Amino acid sequence: MHYSSFLIKYTEIAIKGKNRYLFEDALVARIRQALKKVEGAFLVTKNQGRIYVDADGDYDFDEAVAALQCVFGISGICPVVRTEDEGYDKLKEDVIRYIREAYPEQDQTFKVNARRARKNYPIESMELNRELGGVILENFPAMRVDVHDPQILLTIEIREHIYIYSKVIPGPGGMPVGTNGKAMLLLSGGIDSPVAGYMISKRGVKLDAVYFHAPPYTSERAKQKVVDLAEKIAKYAGTIYLHVVNFTDIQLYIYEKCPHDELTIIMRRYMMKIAEHIAKETECQGLITGESIGQVASQTMQSLAVTNEVCTLPVYRPLIGFDKQEIITVSEKIDTYETSILPFEDCCTIFVAKHPVTKPNLKVIKRHERNLEEKIDELFARAIETKELIIVE
């Protein structure tokens, strides 16, 4: 079967009142962007509350569907047979051919749902339903009509062209990226942070990301792995500005000056501070982390409170109530899992203590952080100054 168009279904945008057109326009823009990489030429149009993607000539169907499935805001993708209006007899033939090719078994229940959007078409909707239903029954004796709960809901839209469709491929849901501001993702090489980025991006939030690099303790390959992960998220989230911060000196300084069992928690506080600093510079409205309660020592309720304390921007933790397996399931779905589990050391593990504090006391931590007063501001400034920007598309 040759599908020449797609009807794009979206649910949540439809309820956004006066702002609706903003969301729709963003969705159209995201769809255009996603289809740029697909073989073929496409025309994306918004028409009376619907978005159509019309292929102009040959294209790669699977590739196009895969691209559309990465566009947040799409709830369903209907492959459409688009024909020209060349009279009712031609339409009958088209419908017969559609059923024959789309449903080779030809033994389902169905209902015809004709919509005459172009009012100068000579047959009205109700009549079309009856007539075309009859045509199907005549040609496919095993098919039966069920107007309440049909297996096939065959929609025929009469517009400038005629659109015939009945199948819906699920989209990713969510809202078009860019319609809900921007946030800074703390991206490590692990399993969780890419998933956290995906989830927030799904709600229409544009992403920037920050990665803490600690050469020579972490390798160039570890950094490449993070770039690869950012690329995978960018398939959904669009272009990501990835800020790579050299964290070695700060980390070694903390190591030298603070109790070793508090190293990780103090380090995380500085990561949050740096991330927030860059976030504010780049006009992000929040931070995103992949933390989940109790997963490791630095993610206990007490630890989260202590790291949270350094920020004034809200910190979004979409995985907070997820179990590891639930996170892995999403990471497999978005294809980041295989990359995440590549065994390169990241800067959170290089100096990790055997028994890090699990119930840090903010007052104690702050007292120990005073040991850093002498050089930390200078190191902080240098970390910001020397950061590298990688634009990931």
Add this chain to the structure above:
Amino acid sequence: MMQVYLDNSATTRPFDEVRERMRKIEDENYGNPSSMHMMGVTAEQEVRSAREILAGILKVREKEICFTSGGTESDNLALIGCARAGMRAGRHLITTKIEHPAVLETMKYLEGEGFEVTYLPVDAYGRLDPAVLKEAVRSDTILVSVMFVNNEIGSLQRIADLSSAAKEANPKLLFHVDAVQAFGKCRIYPKRMGIDLLSVSGHKIHGPKGVGFLYIDEKVKIRPVLFGGGQQKGLRSGTENVAAIAGMAAAAEILYRDLETETEKLYRLKEGFVRELKLLEGVSVNGIPEEEENLYANILLTAPHVVSASFEGVRAEVLLHALEEKGIYVSSGSACASNKPAVSETLKATGLKKELLDSTLRFSFSVETTEEELAYTLDTLRTVLPALRRYTRH
């Protein structure tokens, strides 16, 4: 910044002459050696002359050289090809615990195919004792595979002694040698040393990647593992990689022109480097026997180009990257990561202390390595090591 490439056991820089030779062939003489026309004939001549050069170096017959895609394929062809051809005579194979994965993994595959494999231990310097080998040989042993020079610690096997010990116990067995790290560094004469099959790789000897050869004594019964157009007497189908083959031969020719002088130079470099390394605190050098009266004599019992050293209290990967920041490229004894320590089997087999397994680096030289480069490396180690030791995982 000085750039010091000390990872020549991983791969080497192709000689300029090699690149020129290859470019000329790709430009002017790109024919298929199997084609009947003149272009094919000239290409065939390139392959033939390469074969001539390599056979000359080994003092073997030209028809005993079979070109492959590299060391891994040579090892696979030798082991699988001989095991399949010899399975009626017996199903027992012998190798050592410190072979390259190209041999060890192939052996594992053959175990799955119903062969029995004995993996022999080595001494603290990575050497196999001929008596131990002789003891392991049985009447149904069809093949012994021992590497000439170990790629991780540079141990040098007494190949002729091993071969004669094995063949004394069972004259019918075949003796395969993985010489990927030895070719270009040692004189190798298969006929004199009792070697029936010998694997060589092009890119370890300043030739191109993707090419190698297997020497196969003409009396050896071997079956192909690749099937197709029947090139190389049906033993290795596939159009010959003409330019790469010629490049590899050109590289070998250069290395063997002046082998003794170059090798002595390498041994002297190694001696100086090892001597200085041993003076550093918390540094030990692996794989060098202590049997002779002086260091140089002991070093002569090892390969001239590989130095394995362990650095107490420093993680190999971190030291590697710290050296990299100073333009020095080396390799870690074990590709290791926090969550999946892939500890080197070779280092384990030599009985290296457990806490040093993940603190071991390999420095490997080539004929292009200079004294200045090694002095710079030592200087860098002297400054980097104390700095790294200040910060360790507790």
